[in-house]
Amino acid sequence: MSNRDKNNEISPIREQISQQIKNNVSGKKGREFWRSLEELSDTEKFRDYLHREFPALNAPETDPGMLDAGGRRNFLKLMSASLAFAGLTACTRQPDELIVPYVSTPDGIVPGKPQFYATSILQGGVASGLLVESHQGRPTKIEGNPEHPGSLGGTDLFSQASVLQLYDPDRSQAVLYLGDPRTWGDFLGEFRSAVDGQRTRQGSGLRILTENTTSPSLADQLKQIQAEFPQAKWHTYEPDSRDGARMGVQMAYGEPLNVVYQFDKADVVFSLDANFMAEGPGSVRYARDFIGKRKLTGGSSEMNRLYCAESTLTVTGAKADHRLPLKAGQIESLAREVAGQLGVSAGAPGTLSAEAKKFAAAVAKDLKAAGGKSIVIAGEHQPESVHAIAHAINSALGNAGSTVVYTDPIESNPVNQWASISELIADMNAERVDLLLIIGANPVYNAPPVKDARSGREVTFLDAMKKVATRVHMGLYNDETAAQCQWHIPQTHYLEAWDDARAYDGTVSIIQPLIMPLYNGKSAHELLAAVVNQAGKTSYDILRDYWKTQMGAEFDQKWKQSLHDGLVAGTALPARPVQLKADWAASLGPVRQGRSEIVFRIDPTVHDGRFANNSWLQETPKPINKITWDNFAIISPKTAADMGLAGNEEPYHATAKMIRLINAGKTLSMPAWVQPGQPDDTVTVYLGYGRDRAGSVGSKLGFNTYSLRTAGTPWIATDNVKFEVGEGTYVLASTQEHFNIDASGIDTDAFIPAENDLTARHIVRTASLEEYRKDPKSVHHGAHTPGKEMTIYPGWDYTGYAWGMTIDMNACFGCNACVVACQSENNIAVVGKEMVIRGRIMHWLRIDTYFKGGTVNPEVYFQPMMCQHCENAPCEVVCPVNATVHDAEGLNVQVYNRCVGTRYCSNNCPYKVRRFNYLIYGDWDSPSLKNLRNPEVTVRTRGVMEKCTFCVQRIMSAKIEAEKQDRKVQDGEVMTACQTACPTDAIIFGDINDPKSRVVELKKEPRNYEVLADLNTRPRSSYLASIRNTNAELAGKNGQGNNHQG
Structure with a gap:
């Protein structure tokens, strides 16, 4: 049965969810923190899922070879037979290859020792600096180039995954x-x-x-x-041309210019539908500079403030101190409203709600107070008029030449690309x-049609x-x-x-x-x-x-x-003095707004479709909704309720109702995804799917949303737009409810907090900047951490190295670079959509997304979660063969040759970070993919448990180099793959026995805490609580942001 034929009618559970969504929208009180609409609605089926110790067995279409979902007792009886094999090593399939040594070693190559070369990757034609790790002539891992201005050592997920594209056996070969x-x-x-x-x-x-x-x-x-x-x-x-940005700066200043934003100098940032931390040229650098003003370490209590009005919840909007969900067609009205309050004549705004006007007034007041230390930035998919207004506001505030710098164009051919492709077609x-x-280019797939001047067709x-x-x-x-x-x-x-x-x-x-x-x-x-x-x-x-x-x-x-x-010194383009045109606003027409709209966005994982055949990216959960292997239509809870479209029915997959989208006579049916924070009457669709010739991985996945696009409205369609309930359903693979840690594995009511609330477990800790300044420990209010002496385990004196990690949740914005970097470094397998639905995704590191507040405009928090390397590790005491043990430096290590696959350790891990190889997922047959693997990391196979190792191979390499020089490993010499990939320096790793190390300094911060500390697992990983710099004029009664919509 196809995905679209399953569950053709809305079930009673879906109707229940739909009704509860309506209740929440109308103001019914729910949880303070939640991960999905199903958790917020608290359905009976979701509660049952939470109390099952093995939620993966609740997945659809259970494999006949798997145990019946009925009982833990039967499971334990059957699995205890594994004790008979405790003395045997795991059965591992090894590749049949003849090993041939060098007769004469090439110059510069030391077997077993990688080399690094500087280069750059092109994204939208713009360079981002990289260092590439090479093992005996084979590129295997991508790192950021710390000397390059475009990256400063950070990367994004596309850079990390590009090495897989190099070895893709589906590449053109003749x-x-x-x-x-x-x-x-x-x-x-x-x-x-x-x-x-x-x-x-x-x-x-x-x-x-x-x-x-x-x-x-x-x-x-x-x-x-x-x-x-x-x-x-x-x-x-x-x-994904930047025509709006190009034409907007020309409208404002009369010539094509490149715009460079200096976020490290801005105290107030106003985003007009701009996902500047994840999209567009300079996004890696912009993320680093922006987050650098929000670190709050070393005694600092100063933060920048971000206001964000956007048509789709993005990772940038998720980090906003105040966010306004607003239809894409209303962004210009908001820009004009703010401009007017700052004395910039930009024409009359369109219709705005009272909440939007209040938001605009607070923004204008803050921008004026910040003066030349502010930035107004427009989204690249917004029309040129919005960009021109943003430039005019920046000019009036004194930002031009300070936080907003103009140079000559960086493009070799700075033309209107939509006009260019239309001329070529003509x-x-x-x-x-x-x-x-x-x-x-691939214009047959992604170029819009144009009207013939003679026939009109x-x-x-x-x-x-x-x-x-x-x-x-x-x-x-x-x-x-x-x-x-x-x-x-x-x-x-x-x-x-x-x-x-x-x-x-x-x-x-x-x-x-x-x-x-x-x-x-x-x-x-x-x-x-x-x-x-x-x-x-x-x-x-x-x-x-x-x-x-x-x-x-x-x-x-x-x-x-x-x-x-990796760069030519002194070639940065010099700043250009600019003068706003006196008549810049003359070309502004009336604001166009439609009742309904379709917004097109570049996909967060496959971009415009060029990475559709990259399995690492296909299986990377998209930020916010955590869907893999597909695209979909994003709608708000209220719009879904009004249309009779319910939320997700199953915790491990989403049987989504189809929605029919109509734009200028073009029609496309695709699954609807109900997402918090989405403006009402706005449908957002991702580009890049529905390809016919992407390759064996990417072909026939998802839906071709380019078929809805027109040359006249490439990003925002408002005229002749309709959406209606389609026929059938479609199964989506979302990991949002996978690996819940709020109460999994705990069956005694005495240990389950009231309402099973994430707040009571204190998994996410947060405060406003005002609260933090009054009492830095306010983020820990109500939390309980047992004393270290409260343990039945014998103590261990870590006299040598003791490795630990700290993750700053104020710096993490959920970009997924660390997830793909970990996969690349550690030879982690791809399992495919069906296995993801069964809860078998193999990622060692995941980014949990938590929502706070109502469904209209919730706050969003990202929390990277990997093995916590607990000193009182629950996984170790239940392994019958000592396959998971503690080493002398505090690492919780996995011995693959001992593992017989009981999975007791996974069951007993409260953080749900262990991954089991149910099948042989790796590709052992494609010759090119063998060159991809990191030779320093064992490739696992069927029947073996695996997890984060804190990149032990990197630790060992640094220790060997230090021993050769008769010294200790210095702070910063060991950096995990996730740490080096992070564009915002959110992850810090080091020796916690070194009092001068960065990780020790961060663990002393008042924001530092351990997840599930109440279980007394004593994890080596800790987190720094998230702080928001809220404006009292907009803050809700809890002092943490707003929950309104424009």
Whole structure:
């Protein structure tokens, strides 16, 4: 039975949830902290789920080979037979490979010792600096480059997962002509003939389509082509183009400019639907700078303040001190309201609620008080008018040149990309194009249709492209666009190619390869060189020749230094003085608002679809809703209740009702997800799914929301928009209710707090800044921590190293970089959607999301949760074979060869952080994926329990280096994978026996606490409570934010 055919009618439980959602919306009091609408509604089925010791057995379609869900007693009887095998080692499948030693070791390679090289990844054409770990010529792990201004050592989940894309066996592996393998030489022969035909016509029939690029050397090549073919056209298109931002700054200042925000200098930030910590150029750096003003360590009691009005609950909005859920079409009205209160003439705002006007007044007052130490930032998917208003407000406040810096554009071709792709479609449809080069883009999948000027009908990119005589596609995959071109050229991955690009501030990064092209791919440089009869030049030659002209006489020294540093020193673009146009507001039209709207957003895990075949990203739970392997339509609880759409019925999966979306005559049915904090009458959909040719992982997943998009309304559709209840249901895999720790495994009422409330367990601790200043220990009010002497275990004197961790919840914003970094470092397997539904996801680290308040506008808190390495570890005492034990440095270690799979340890772990290999999940057959694995970490197999090790392999490596130098490991020499990946420095690891270590200093902070300390497990990991800098004029009665909607 298909997902859509299951549960075609709303069950009584779903109706009960729907009614309880209505009650909560109408003001019925519920829990203070909650993880899902089901928990808030407190249904009988959810209570039953909480009291089951093995909730995974409640998963749908229980495997016939699994034990009946009926009884713990039967389970224990059957599993106790494992004691007979206690003396045996685990049965492990090893790859059948012949090990061949080096006859002569290559220079620079020490077997077993990794090397690191500086390079950069391109996201939207903008560079973010990386350090890549390489084991004997194999890139295996991505780290941030601490010297690069775009990252400062941090990363995001896309950077972390990019190494899997390198080794993806589904990557394009050969030059293809009409689907048949050819050689590069075959292509050049045909291609020269087509190019020569354009020379006599000055290139009038030549079109080149690229994604957004900031590469100086690639731009130089394209200038050479345009000089040789003056009538040729270079088009640029990204489905998540920043046209609104480009056009907005031009509207305000009269010229295209790049905007750089200095969040480390801002005391007040006002976000107009901008998810600036997770989207757009500079997001990694912006997250670091913004969170750096919220650390509250070392005695500091000063914080910045963030106001956020947004159409979808994002990770940025989750960190806001005050958040206003607002329809995307009303953001401009709010911007005009704030502008008016600051004396900036921006026209009359549209209709706003009293709550929204109150919000605007408080924002304006705070911005005015902060003066030139504030930032107003607009979301990149907002129209140019909102961006122009934001620039005008920044100018009036004195932010321009201070916290908001303007430079020349970093893009090599700073055009309106929607206009550019529309022009290309029109030219192809009019048969003005004879030779089309598509480099990296996939417009057949993601380009919008345009209206034909003569017939008035819509023309798709594919319809128009079929009229082009010679079509050439270069890309990493044989994707939807490649299938419609005569020639397809495999493109090199960024870890295989020489390239350059600019960071968000204009700093040039040199991208150097760490491995030869796995599939004889070619770079964009080499393809463009063939256009001007330079087919013999490599990308290295092209790059080096260009920078010889830029670096001058000291080229050799500067080149080597640039390769070492990963950037060209002194290339950041200088700040430009700017003057707001006197008539900037003249082009502002009336505010357009619709009753209902559809908002399109880039997917948090697969982006615009380019990462659809990356299984690490597919299985990474999306922030806020924790859904994997799918996209969906986000609606508010009230909208769901009004439409008769209930919330989730099962704790381990979501049987979602289908919703039919209609935009300008286009229709798409997809599952509806009820999400707190979503504005009413607004449906948000993620792009990037519903692909036909993504690869074996990503094809046929989810729904193609590009089919709803139009060129006129690429991000916000308000005219002719409807949504209605669709037919059937669809099963979504959400991990939000997996691994509950508030009462799991506890069956005695005496130990269950009142109402099983998360607040009573004190899992999440929080306070307002005002409360914190009055009493720093106010975050622990009501909490109980047993004395260390209260234990039946014998003590242990940790005289050497004693490893521990502290996580600052004020700094964590749920970006998932740590989750993917842990997976990459520790060879963690992917299990697939069906296994996720069964509760078998293998991630060693998860990010728990907690809500506080009502469903309309709850506060959101993120809590990374991994093995806590308890000194009184409950898992250790129940293992019958000593597979989980404590070492002399306080680590709770797992001995894989001893494990016989009783799973007693997982049952007894109150933090629910242990993962069991029910099956052989790893891919042992694809040769390329064998190169991906970290050789310092054992690859586990079926029947073995696993968990976080505090990256023990990194600890051992640092200890070996220290012993060679006859010294102790210094603070900061051991950094876990999650720690190095974190863009905001939220995770600190070190030796708690070192009184000068950062981790010890943080554990002395008044905000420090241990989760479930009342169980006396004495975890080595602790947390710093979250603090919000609330405005008394907007704060609720509890002093912690508001719960209103515009």
